[in-house]
Amino acid sequence: MLNVHLVAHTHDDVGWLKTVDQYFYGVKNSIQHAGVQYILDSVISALLAEPTRRFIYVEIAFFSRWWNQQTNATQEIVRKLVHQGRLEFVNGGWVMNDEATTHYGAIVDQMTLGLRFLEDTFGTDGRPRVAWHIDPFGHSREQASLFAQMGFDGFFLGRIDYQDKQLREDSLEMEQVWRGSTSLEPPAADLFTGILPNMYNPPQNLCWDMLCGDNPVVEDPRSPEYNVKTLVTYFLKVATNQGQHYRTNHTVMTMGSDFQYENANLWFENLDKLIRQVNAQQANGSRVHVLYSSPACYLWELHKANLTWSVKKDDFFPYADGPHMFWTGFFTSRPALKRYERLSYNFLQVCNQLEALAGREATLGPYGRGDSALLNEAMAVLQHHDAVSGTAKQHVVNDYARQLAEGWGPCEVLLSNALAWLSGSKLAFSFCRELNMSICPPSQKSASFHVVVYNPLGRKVDQMVRLPVSKGVFLVKDPNGKTVLSDVVVVPSSDPQEHSPELLFSASVPALGFSIYSVTRMNQMMPQAPPPNSAPHKSQYRSLAIENEVVVVPSSDPQEHSPELLFSASVPALGFSIYSVTRMNQMMPQAPPPNSAPHKSQYRSLAIENEYIRATFDPDTGLLKEIRNKDKKLLLPVSQAFFWYIASAGDDKSRQSSGAYIFRPEEQKPFPVSRWAQIRLVKTALVQEVHQSFSAWCSQVVRLYQGQRHLELEWTVGPIPVGDAWGKEVISRFDTPMKTNEYFYTDSNGREILRRRRNYRPTWALKQTEPVAGNYYPVNTRIYIEDGRMQLTVLTDRSQGGSSLTDGSLELMVHRKLLKDDDRGVGEPLLEKGSGEVVRGRHLVLLDRVDSAAAEHRLLAEREVLAPQVVLAPADGARYRPRATPIKQFSGLRRELPPSVHLLTLARWGPDMLLLRLEHQFTAGEDSSRNLSAPVTVDLRDLFSTFAITHLQETTLAANQPRASASRLQWTPNTGPTPHPAPSTLDPSSITLQPMEIRTFVASVQWKDSKTRSRFRFSS
Known part of the structure; x- marks a missing residue:
């Protein structure tokens, strides 16, 4: 028989066109008809009406809210349905997280939050077996x-590239084993993965929802109206047609x-x-045999088939759902939100750690009740695939930011309590949330x-x-x-009103003659192109008018700049x-008067340097020209500048335009x-900087601190002008003469590195329709190129899209402003x-x-993601x-961790219990x-200074089941059988980590009291 597994489900975005609360309560149905609370009410009633029916649910952010509003009687009914397997949870995360713009630590946190709710509420009955x-x-x-x-048996996907899917259907590879790591010994990171036949929708003409x-x-x-025979x-x-693309006599629908099943009776009656x-x-x-089923039941039948499965070793980026339709814009969309999330x-993490180190004194202290739960939930919501991805409506994005901001408050109280307890001083701690804008009243107003x-x-x-x-x-x-040693550095204001604009255009002048150009100021910020209905194509427009630009020149008046105190802290x-x-x-010492400042043409050797790095700039253009690693005796010509792509509004090849997704x-x-670039040079004992002004809306500071082995480029972009009716996608590009043979490298969610190649996919012959967008990949923390000898790496402070479109070149998209929707629903x-x-x-x-670059960029990326937290008092x-x-100085560790070991998690887990994760980061x-x-x-043993571990239990990654008793379905890959080593005995004195291994522990602890604590303070 061909067994057709019907999976009744709803897909409930935790924010997209409406906010989380609007979706849950069914508010603003004029935007989108959706009310999650009514979906769950209706589904429970429909399941009770007929015992053969089954339903799966995914988003715990919604389910937990609904659950907490139910009576004890309703909760008991739901527990019974879960125990019977008729209401089944899949995935189990707080949200269904994005995979392109998320950091692995945040993914683990949000999955842990959701899975813990299920474990605490339903025990093993509620434990998901399938990722979805x-x-x-x-x-x-x-x-x-x-x-x-995390212990999942399998993983089901909805969206993959349209070319990839066609090939898989033809070759019967819609299901295979995905090898998720090149370092972890199989099958530790092997996961059976299936691509669903119709994304996640019902087959055409078979949708029986009220929508x-x-x-x-x-x-x-x-x-x-009788239609049974036809139907x-x-x-x-x-x-039958669907089953032909899969290898077993089972298929899933x-x-x-x-947001379907708000009236679940419609669906279930027809099913x-x-x-x-x-x-x-x-x-x-x-x-043909049809049955109510679930992803776990379907997966179990595939496992019983006892087949050998092909192995996938790459990823599913970039995604395209048609020619000219690459979903690579969201890698960068809404960069401010992406940074706020990071x-x-x-x-x-700082909040969690200090709560763990100080114990109950952190939550109940002199500053009130501190709590990390609100920020933990807000961060989990931000991992949703329409949140940090930047693909929600503007009012929803504002609500995501509101949730984060509200979560910071209780954590700030917690930090204050913990710092008071650990330092022994009751200070009025202050948190400067706007340091990126050089705003911090406590430091600006206090003597x-x-x-x-x-x-x-x-x-x-x-x-620093x-x-x-x-x-x-x-x-x-x-x-x-x-x-x-400290310095006060004068920082140029970023306010364009405080700068002097200069018009820039190229003039062609005959020998021993002159040319007269006409200049007219338009009644708007930037020169406009002719109206769209009368304008020639943009490629023709350049022959009708001279390219010109208004460049903003920083004022030389020190009164218009903001001073910043600079000093190096050892922590x-x-x-x-x-x-x-x-x-x-x-x-404060005055800056030299303007007439004494050398003209840029006099900087014949314009450079900043320290003991490790020398960066040279072209004195005529003000652009970066060369980087020298003095320690490793490396010299590389590097030009860096900002560019922008014209965002397509559709053309004769395709109506597809750039948008939040595309x-x-x-x-x-x-x-x-x-x-x-107009430049300004700043040199002090602690820092050397070149301030570059490219335009009224684009500037950059190239910075080199003493003792620093990397160059820092701090860019400011916006507001992007679109008065010329062109949407713009702004990039920072690095050009070198390196011979990179079409290859470049990007990280995967901040962990392992994947090799990319232009116009190429490892598993199918790509028909490239978009040579730029089709070569963009997500960059979560770093991207690099190398030529076998040297490696040029660029680390990011948030997720961005990036590529290498020509040999020796790297580019990262930093900002986008678009005038058209891309027809993907937002x-x-x-x-x-x-x-x-x-x-x-x-x-x-x-x-x-090349042989030493990995250590530098991994350790620096770790420091960038978990930068020190600055608190004032x-x-x-x-x-x-x-x-x-x-x-005045304290360490929570008796001894430092080795360089290859990262403390991924230290957080409160329960009364006298902590969650501890250690990872090998190479x-x-x-x-x-x-x-x-x-x-x-x-x-x-005795690693931590404020508490002692009295008992240790190792768990799976999401901490929802003991590792010793966890079991997964084992699959046979076509690469040969994989060994299944028995779990080693747990010895707290000898926790060994293999490359890329993360080990998770729930620790029972005893905190040391204040008298004992003083013996463990850090001594410099």
Whole structure:
């Protein structure tokens, strides 16, 4: 028989066209008819009406809210349905997360939150066995690895590239084993993966929701609307055709879609009739059997087939659903939200760690009740595939930001409580949320203050602290009272009103003659192209008018700049250092008068350098020209500048336009924002900077701190002008003479590196229709090129789209502003207003030898994601308790972790219980210079200074089941049998990590009291 597994389901976006609350309560149905609370009410009633019916549910952010509003009687009914397997949870994360723009740490956190709710509420009955990502726009290899380590038996996808899907259907490879890691020993990261036949929708003409228009099943032969024969014949044809693309005598049909089943009776009544009528045809020789099923049941039948499956080793990026339709724009869409999400991940880890280190004193302290739960849930919501991806409506994006902001508040209270307890000082701690805009009232208005720098890494860090201050000279002292070298750096204002604009255009002048050009100021910000209906094509337009640009020149008046205090802080592992800052009673040294500043043409050797790096700039253009790694004796010509692509509005090849999801440039060659930059050189004892102004809306600071082995590029882009009726997609591009043979490299969710090749896919012969967009890939933390000897790496501070479109070149898209919707459902163009218009970010650039580059870029990426947290406090403060001895430096570790070991999670898990994750952050064979890829062993006994571990239990990655008792379905790949080593005994004194391995523990702990705690304070 051909067994057709009907999966009744609803796909409930945790925010998209409406906010999370609007979707749950059914508000604003004029935008989209959807009310999740009514879906769950209706489904439960429909399941109770007929015992053969089954239903699956996914998004725990919605289900947990609904559950907490139910009576005890209703909860007991639901528990019974779950126990019977009739209501089954799949995936089980707080949300169905995006896979392109998410960091692996945040993915693990949101899955842990959802799965823990299910475990606490339903026990093993509610434990999902199948991962279910039916809507994310492409799929990462790291996601498969994480799901495998969480204990899932299989993984089902909805969206894959249209060319890939066609080939898979023809070759019967819609289901295979996905090898999620090149380092973890199979089958640790192997995951059976199936592509659903119809994305996640029902077959055409078989949708029976209140949102659908298909005819219901009419069984009464006396009715003129009787349609059973026609419908059954059609269904048998659909099922047979679908089954031909799969290898077993089982096939799956998803019966549901977005926010369906609000009136579940419509669906189930028609499915009941369909099952009855189709199965009745078996008496006439039909070999099709239809049943209510679930992904786990379907997967179990595939496993029983005992087949050998092909193995996939790459990922599913980029995703296209048709020619000229590459979903690569969302890699960058809404960069301000992407940065806020990344900062919030950093802050949440700091919050979790200090709660773990201080114990109950963190939640109940002198500043009120602190709590990490609100930020934890907000961060989980942000991982949704329409949240951090930047593909929701503007009012929904604003709500996502609101949730993050509200989550920060209770965490700030928690941090204040913990810092008071651990330092022994009751200070009025302040948090400067707008440091990226050089705004921090405590440092700008106070004559003296403390700077508390907390380091969430397991190793000591030296961090350059920058704080906006008022004018003056400042004295900075370290925790031991020693004076620290500091500088006050004058930062040019980013306000274009405070700059002088200059018109720039190229003039062609005959020999010994002159040319006269006419200049007219238009009644708007930027020169307009002729109206669209009368304008020639853009390629013709350049022959009718001279390319010109208005360049904003920074004012030389120091009164129009913001001073920033700069000093280097040394912070112990998993601890803090407190520095004191005092403004002295004297004036700040004045900048040289404007007439004494050298003209740019006089900088014949314009460079910034320290003991490791020298960066040289072209004195005529002001652009980066060359990077020298003095330590490794490497020299590489590098030109870096900003460009923009014209966003397509559709053409004769395709109506497809660029939008929140889709990237489609009108031309392959981007336009320079400017061919030169107005520059300003800043050199102090601690930092050297070149300030570049490219235009009124694009500027950059190229920065080199003392002791730093990388170049820092801090860019500011926006508001992007679109008055010329052209949407723009802005990139930062690095051009070198390196011979890279079409290859470049990007990370996968911040972990393993994948090799990319232009116009190529590892598993099928690509028919490239978009040479730019079709070669873009997600960059979560880093992208690089190498020529066998040298490697040029660029690290990002948020997820962005990136590529190498010519040999020796790298580009990263930093911002987008678009005038048309891309017809993928969001229904509005990407025209951000307010805080999303102007975006500031950083790229960190490293030049190194290939054999040692991995260590540098991995460790630097770790520091970038988990940067030290800066907290301010007034200089005076009382003791926390009369007997407590105030301390100014503290470490939560008795000894540093090895460089290859990352403390991924340290968080409160329950009364006297903590969740602990350790990971090996290098891949096998990746680092040969320092042997950081070798297995490493950690002793957990007495590792932490504020608590002792009394009992340790190892769990799967998401901490929802003990590792010793966890079991997964084993699949046979065509690469040969895989060994299944028995789990090793747990010895806290010898926790060994293999390359790329993450080990998760639930630890019972006993916190040390204040008297004992003082013995473990960090001594410098």
